[in-house]
Amino acid sequence: MELIEGAKRYQKVSYPLRYGIYSELTTRDYVFHFNLNHEIIRMWGRGQNWPHRLEWLKRTITDTWVYYSTGGYTGVFETIGEHYLPNFPYPTNNQLGGTPFAEGSVKKAIEHWYPYVNALQNDLTAHPEGISSFSGYKPILPPAVLKNKGRQLRKILTGHISVLPPDTRHVDYNVIPLIVADGCRHKCGFCKVKNQKGYRPRSRKNIEEQLRNLHVFFDNDLINQNALFLGEHDALGIAPEDLLWAIDQSVERLALNESYMQGTFIFLFGSVYSFLNCPDQLFDNLQDRPVTTYINIGLESASQATLDQLQKPLKVHEVLAAFDKARFINQNYPDIEISLNFVFDESLPKEHFVSLEQLTSERVEKVSDKGSIYLSPLRFDEPSRSRLFYFYQLKRRSRLPLFLYTIQKL
Ligand code: SF4
The missing domain is CATH 3.20.20.70 (Aldolase class I)
Structure with missing residues (x-):
């Protein structure tokens, strides 16, 4: 896992642009991004089953997953002013987009990302020589802690x-x-x-x-x-x-x-x-x-x-x-x-x-x-x-x- 310096400026571009400083873990099946507090912030599948190779899931600070889709690139930018369409797991007034949260590969990623990443972490701990490539290595926060952080924000506000x-x-x-x-x-x-x-x-x-x-x-x-x-x-x-x-x-x-x-x-x-x-x-x-x-x-x-x-x-x-x-x-x-x-x-x-x-x-x-x-x-x-x-x-x-x-x- 390496630390990456992503884009420094929010831009409206027709390809996925990753912002800020984050760490990336790429495996055969997924790409995961973590913020500097070791919290997952983004992921997408690499296999054939993932709905589209340029679409991804983003986790918000309230611990909600949002699926960014291309919307087939047809009219998304004209309609919302952005090239990628956020899809939500809750009811809203959207007029575009599909039902990505019903897709098996998307559901699987949300439900299983942590056991998947954790198994890799355990593997690295068992083989410390692998940690050298794990820049800034620190355990990734599990879903229960992330959920709690989401609640904590509500308490703060x-x-x-x-x-x-x-x-x-x-x-x-x-x-x-x-x-x-x-x-x-x-x-x-x-x-x-x-x-x-x-x-x-x-x-x-x-x-x-x-x-x-x-x-x-x-x-x-x-x-x-x-x-x-x-x-x-x-x-x-x-x-x-x-x-x-x-x-x-x-x-x-x-x-x-x-x-x-x-x-x-x-x-x-x-x-x-x-x-x-x-x-x-x-x-x-x-x-x-x-x-x-x-x-x-x-x-x-x-x-x-x-x-x-x-x-x-x-x-x-x-x-x-x-x-x-x-x-x-x-x-x-x-x-x-x-x-x-x-x-x-x-x-x-x-x-x-x-x-x-x-x-x-x-x-x-x-x-x-x-x-x-x-x-x-x-x-x-x-x-x-x-x-x-x-x-x-x-x-x-x-x-x-x-x-x-x-x-x-x-
Ligand atoms: S003013 Fe209050 S009630 Fe009216 S639209 Fe805005 S948030 Fe809703």
């Missing part, structure tokens, strides 16, 4: 990240989570990711404690981390000075700007009210920091009938004001990107689709590659051809980058 912002795709969803406020303000009727907690900013003391524990949690692998997600659903709603303080503290204490990975990225959600009430000074201050910030706002619709049907407590004039403010920030702050979410589903009023087309084409004076619009299918695990057809039609006319948003947990 005293919360659970039920959804990541769509923009976290830019760092392959590799973020350090830090909760700066619980819950959200709107509690929209349609939303499947909200929790029952009332909106409540965390104290600085609590944030400091999370950071201390996160430092221990990530340990040696902190060197591979350069991105932070500020949870939960409306980090933008806390006092601007507290938000800036939390970012500064995180960058410093987690050494995000000393990472092996280039750039420092901050991701957060904001509600429409928080965004509209945000003073320009906050954006000036964010722009002055050595970070790139992505803020995702859920507008959902510019049709009042739709907002009412969704039980989203907003008025159309507020949605339009947020849309225009996002355009202004995207044009004037090079290191801040505001992305916007809209829902879509056949059951929504016609007015919703008309307003969506007007917003993404007529209301935008010129074509821009910044300020992505994400369309979020309302239904879970019900891919539909007509929905995809509608998406491509809208995308063709849109003057802003337009993608589908698949709900992904941490």
